[in-house]
Amino acid sequence: MKKQKRKHTPEFKARIAFEAIQGIKTQNEIAQEYEIHPITVSKWKNELLSRMPELFATESPRKNAGKDREKDNLQRKIGQLTMEVDFLEKKCEQLGIPVKGRLS
Known part of the structure; x- marks a missing residue:
């Protein structure tokens, strides 16, 4: 039987990405803690970093x-x-x- 794909809220993704940016824990540690794939953590981190300038645009x-x-x-x-x-x-x-x- 296939595993159902989990859907994460934007707040959850932002929290994970922010933790990855802080660098207190490694991406692997974060992934293990929240039971997600390390590549997913990396993707969310990169997306947050790339979209940050939009937050401060006029x-x-x-x-x-x-x-x-x-x-x-x-x-x-x-x-x-x-x-x-x-x-x-x-x-x-x-x-x-x-x-x-x-x-x-």
């Missing part, structure tokens, strides 16, 4: 994605409102109604 990619999405929505809304104003100005002109507050 803006995260998630924030940028949210700003881009908001900007696209606002531009779409501006386009819609511009079309509505043009339509209403045209109808006012056809009906002979003066348009107040417009410089055109």
